[in-house]
Amino acid sequence: VDVVDQMMKARRIPADNLEKRIDANDEKLTALNELQSLVKDLQNSISTLYGATSFDQSKNTFASKQVFSTSADGNAANLMSVSASNTAATGSYKFVIDQIASKHKVSADTISVNPSDVLSTATNSGGTTIGTGSFTVGTSKGSAQIGVTATDTLQDVRDKINTVSSTTGIQASVVKVADGQSTIILTSTEEGSTNRMTLSDDTGNVLENLGIMALDAGTGTMVVNPANEIDAGNDANFTLDGVTITRSSNDIDDLVDGLTISLFDAKPGTTINVNVEQNLNEAKSKILGFVDAYNAIKSFINEKTYVDPVTNEAGEDSVLLGNSAVKSVESTLQQIVGSTPFRTSGESNDLSVLAQIGISMTSSAATGSSDDTKYSAGTLELDETKLNEMLINNVDEVAELFNFKATSNNSAFTMTGFTGNTDAGDYQFSVTKDASGSITSATYSLDGGVTTQDATISGNSLTTADGLKIFYNGADNTTETATITTSVGLGARLQFAMQNMLDSANGSLPQEISSFETQNTRFQDKIDRIDTRITNQREVMMNKFINMEQALARIKNVQSSLDELMAAGKSDS
Numbered sequence: 346v347d348v349v350d351q352m353m354k355a356r357r358i359p360a361d362n363l364e365k366r367i368d369a370n371d372e373k374l375t376a377l378n379e380l381q382s383l384v385k386d387l388q389n390s391i392s393t394l395y396g397a398t399s400f401d402q403s404k405n406t407f408a409s410k411q412v413f414s415t416s417a418d419g420n421a422a423n424l425m426s427v428s429a430s431n432t433a434a435t436g437s438y439k440f441v442i443d444q445i446a447s448k449h450k451v452s453a454d455t456i457s458v459n460p461s462d463v464l465s466t467a468t469n470s471g472g473t474t475i476g477t478g479s480f481t482v483g484t485s486k487g488s489a490q491i492g493v494t495a496t497d498t499l500q501d502v503r504d505k506i507n508t509v510s511s512t513t514g515i516q517a518s519v520v521k522v523a524d525g526q527s528t529i530i531l532t533s534t535e536e537g538s539t540n541r542m543t544l545s546d547d548t549g550n551v552l553e554n555l556g557i558m559a560l561d562a563g564t565g566t567m568v569v570n571p572a573n574e575i576d577a578g579n580d581a582n583f584t585l586d587g588v589t590i591t592r593s594s595n596d597i598d599d600l601v602d603g604l605t606i607s608l609f610d611a612k613p614g615t616t617i618n619v620n621v622e623q624n625l626n627e628a629k630s631k632i633l634g635f636v637d638a639y640n641a642i643k644s645f646i647n648e649k650t651y652v653d654p655v656t657n658e659a660g661e662d663s664v665l666l667g668n669s670a671v672k673s674v675e676s677t678l679q680q681i682v683g684s685t686p687f688r689t690s691g692e693s694n695d696l697s698v699l700a701q702i703g704i705s706m707t708s709s710a711a712t713g714s715s716d717d718t719k720y721s722a723g724t725l726e727l728d729e730t731k732l733n734e735m736l737i738n739n740v741d742e743v744a745e746l747f748n749f750k751a752t753s754n755n756s757a758f759t760m761t762g763f764t765g766n767t768d769a770g771d772y773q774f775s776v777t778k779d780a781s782g783s784i785t786s787a788t789y790s791l792d793g794g795v796t797t798q799d800a801t802i803s804g805n806s807l808t809t810a811d812g813l814k815i816f817y818n819g820a821d822n823t824t825e826t827a828t829i830t831t832s833v834g835l836g837a838r839l840q841f842a843m844q845n846m847l848d849s850a851n852g853s854l855p856q857e858i859s860s861f862e863t864q865n866t867r868f869q870d871k872i873d874r875i876d877t878r879i880t881n882q883r884e885v886m887m888n889k890f891i892n893m894e895q896a897l898a899r900i901k902n903v904q905s906s907l908d909e910l911m912a913a914g915k916s917d918s
């Protein structure tokens with residue numbers, strides 16, 4: 346058996362070599378998948394730093410706003426809060442809150458009953474029995490009829506009202522004042538005068554006997570009892586820059602575009618100053634995130650392709666050394682980060698390199714560097730003081746350094762999208778609308794070229810051959826022209842470069858990963874075939890050895906018999 350095993354072991358050497366190649370490929374696959382994940386992290390880090398378009402500008406970090414509210418008494422935060430979306434314009438406002446919106450609220454008299462006792466036989470403060478019957482509750486939202494039976498408790502009435510709260514806009518709560526004394530409170534679920542409750546007894550006088558309704562001596566009609574009306578349900582009244590405003594709710598989002606306002610309390614005569622400013626901290630945070638994500642990629646590639654500068658030997662973890670896909674990723678990212686945005690000649694005076702905002706590339710790591718620094722070559726270093734200064738004084742230019750930007754000399758033309766193929770330059774558009782408002786012609790040329798092209802028309806949307814998308818809302822039955830100047834910032838260039846790297850069909854990283862996976866599958870198929878062949882060969886060899894052993898045993902038996910015969914013959918002589 347040992348001889349057979351040794352023979353089979355020798356015949357399996359090709360399979361052993363293939364398994365070693367699979368193990369080596371697995372190490373590369375692990376590293377490549379980690380690199381792909383790091384590239385995705387970098388792509389996410391600049392997802393709001395490359396000028397992506399959206400109707401609310403939520404994809405543009407440089408449009409982010411922050412709000413500061415102050416008042417002379419330092420009480421602004423207790424009176425109101427203001428939040429701003431990216432669409433809000435920067436500016437300042439002065440608020441004075443005279444009255445906040447409130448919910449209509451009315452209570453019953455204190456009744457001689459516990460919440461769980463039968464209500465119909467209980468008496469009010471005047472000694473009148475509550476009785477049975479039906480009543481209607483409602484608001485502008487809707488109404489419902491509530492029936493009170495002889496066995497209902499105050500809790501039962503509360504539950505019946507709350508069951509239809511979504512229809513009526515009214516909620517009820519029961520309060521136990523003392524042993525044997527309780528009351529019920531009705532409250533509108535929404536604020537403002539338009540949501541005040543309408544109440545009426547239909548059969549019986551349950552609401553009147555509860556003290557919720559009372560006879561108006563002036564009109565002779567039943568109305569909500571003024572004596573038990575806890576809150577009349579008022580609108581919010583305030584001034585904005587001296588203009589009087591009324592709203593039915595304390596949560597207001599239709600006053601100034603992009604601002605959401607919540608009123609907490611009223612303090613007539615107190616001015617609240619609200620300033621809406623560009624959120625520079627958000628921009629800085631995203632830029633720092635970009636630097637960290639880029640450095641994670643560069644240091645990882647450095648580690649996986651490391652060659653000792655003294656011994657000229659590859660590092661133990663240098664499993665991606667010489668890999669062409671990794672080299673391509675590294676050179677592409679490094680080339681973009683170290684270059685300038687694509688711009689027209691008219692924008693040449695703008696910020697052009699990351700070093701101008703405090704982001705510079707390190708040189709090669711020094712010989713004998715520590716483990717913390719030997720993989721740092723080509724990573725980015727940040728001068729936070731310089732970045733802060735540039736954001737404070739030149740935030741628009743910092744944005745242009747990263748973003749894809751389009752400016753139009755005609756407000757009827759608005760850029761709504763672009764692709765990685767969209768050029769930097771001057772697009773001259775000419776668009777014609779007929780009397781019915783349909784675009785009948787849309788042409789453009791680039792950088793003053795004599796050749797014009799037709800833009801693709803889809804409703805009011807126009808698309809150039811290189812992916813620039815324009816929304817046109819010009820007048821009917823006219824022809825208008827516009828020049829749209831575009832520039833492609835470093836963030837935009839990085840974004841589309843990484844889209845190409847990560848593309849599942851043609852991206853360099855997915856293709857490289859797929860290539861190793863395919864190679865491993867092919868190797869494993871060969872190993873399986875070798876093992877199957879060896880298993881069959883071992884079985885054949887074992888059978889041969891067994892047959893040989895059996896033949897030898899028979900020969901030994903014959904020899905033993907002959908020896909015995911010969912010995913017997915000698916003894917007879």
